[in-house]
Amino acid sequence: MKTQVPENIKSIVPYPPGKPMDELEREYGVTNAIKLASNENAWGSSPKAIEAIRDTLCDLHRYPDGSNFYLVQAIADKLGFSPDEVIIGNGSDEIIEFLVKAFVQNGDEVITSHPSFLMYQKVVQVRGGVNTVLPLKNMRHDLEAIFTNITDRTRLIFLDNPNNPTATVIKPVALYEFLSKVPEHVVVVLDEAYVDFMDYDMQIDVYSLIKNSKGRCGVVSLRTFSKAYGLAGIRVGFGLMSAEVAGYLHRVRSPFNVNKLAQVAAVAALGDTEFYEKTLKGTKEGMEWLQKKITLLGCTCYPSQTNFFLVDVGGDATALYEAMLYKGVIIRSMKAYGYANVIRITVGTVEENQRLVISLTECLADLSYNA
Numbered sequence: 054m055k056t057q058v059p060e061n062i063k064s065i066v067p068y069p070p071g072k073p074m075d076e077l078e079r080e081y082g083v084t085n086a087i088k089l090a091s092n093e094n095a096w097g098s099s100p101k102a103i104e105a106i107r108d109t110l111c112d113l114h115r116y117p118d119g120s121n122f123y124l125v126q127a128i129a130d131k132l133g134f135s136p137d138e139v140i141i142g143n144g145s146d147e148i149i150e151f152l153v154k155a156f157v158q159n160g161d162e163v164i165t166s167h168p169s170f171l172m173y174q175k176v177v178q179v180r181g182g183v184n185t186v187l188p189l190k191n192m193r194h195d196l197e198a199i200f201t202n203i204t205d206r207t208r209l210i211f212l213d214n215p216n217n218p219t220a221t222v223i224k225p226v227a228l229y230e231f232l233s234k235v236p237e238h239v240v241v242v243l244d245e246a247y248v249d250f251m252d253y254d255m256q257i258d259v260y261s262l263i264k265n266s267k268g269r270c271g272v273v274s275l276r277t278f279s280k281a282y283g284l285a286g287i288r289v290g291f292g293l294m295s296a297e298v299a300g301y302l303h304r305v306r307s308p309f310n311v312n313k314l315a316q317v318a319a320v321a322a323l324g325d326t327e328f329y330e331k332t333l334k335g336t337k338e339g340m341e342w343l344q345k346k347i348t349l350l351g352c353t354c355y356p357s358q359t360n361f362f363l364v365d366v367g368g369d370a371t372a373l374y375e376a377m378l379y380k381g382v383i384i385r386s387m388k389a390y391g392y393a394n395v396i397r398i399t400v401g402t403v404e405e406n407q408r409l410v411i412s413l414t415e416c417l418a419d420l421s422y423n424a
């Protein structure tokens with residue numbers, strides 16, 4: 054084979070997914086593994102979504118609705134947008150791809166932070182764009198540095214708010230001030246995958262920002278059904294933006310980008326307030342309980358506005374991650390992100406959280422951390 058692959062593709066490091074539970078059980082000979090590594094919903098999926106999926110199973114010989122009509126309508130109605138301001142993606146990941154495809158060509162610049170969600174930089178690299186990657190400051194997006202690095206070639210700025218992996222947010226006042234200065238040729242993408250878990254007074258008024266974009270930069274909000282709605286496995290997310298920006302994304306979108314099951318599941322999940330509230334309550338209670346218990350073990354827990362949080366374990370995070378795998382508990386080491394002693398934990402069910410604390414206690418003792 055004499056393949057001719059461009060350098061920008063060759064040099065991409067594939068996205069590192071969390072370890073699958075089956076693989077862990079096979080490799081480490083453990084049973085009943087639990088995964089608290091990928092910020093998924095511990096309470097499963099909305100029962101109404103599952104029912105909607107069942108009701109649609111006999112209709113899979115037909116293509117899905119390419120316009121995502123009912124889902125677009127349901128989101129628009131719920132959030133007060135007009136349908137032409139809503140884009141649906143095969144996960145919000147896909148909308149990140151649409152944005153880069155639509156706005157970035159060879160040599161154009163995209164500003165992101167490090168560490169933050171890894172997909173932005175990867176997609177820019179595929180497109181032949183230039184990644185301007187700026188370090189977080191005190192684990193937060195450094196808006197001053199981002200502003201200073203805007204050039205005539207800057208097309209997009211990605212801000213995950215809350216940030217993954219630090220679970221920190223941008224203060225609304227600071228963001229509004231920043232947006233008022235960003236030049237009009239730039240589109241600022243607020244990736245709000247975890248918005249449902251944020252304190253209300255920290256949430257950004259994306260409605261006003263998108264509706265009143267005259268004379269300033271474009272703003273896009275990305276949301277997902279993967280977290281608070283428990284539909285990570287079926288892949289569906291959405292974006293809110295001006296009709297003009299949405300029009301460009303429709304140009305690069307494939308006609309049936311969101312499958313039929315995902316569409317009906319998302320519509321049903323949006324209306325399932327009971328499941329949504331249960332998720333938020335369970336996450337809040339689980340977060341408080343876990344942070345209290347883990348602090349008592351001598352570790353430092355960082356505040357979080359999401360369904361996951363960082364913990365400084367006082368020793369090598371990857372060694373701890375490995376030790377936890379032998380207990381059948383999957384978490385994430387943040388060593389590769391530049392935080393050598395830090396792990397990331399997703400809040401689980403009461404039973405999962407208890408199991409995590411027991412395993413963590415044993416592993417910290419075995420490794421003599423915090424001794």
Ligand SMILES: Cc1ncc(COP(=O)(O)O)c(C=O)c1O
Pocket residue numbers: 091092143144145146147170213215216217244246276277278279285288289290
């Ligand atoms: C900040 C952030 N954005 C986007 C995503 C992707 O979400 P989706 O499942 O909708 O593609 C994730 C997933 O973990 C994330 O953490």
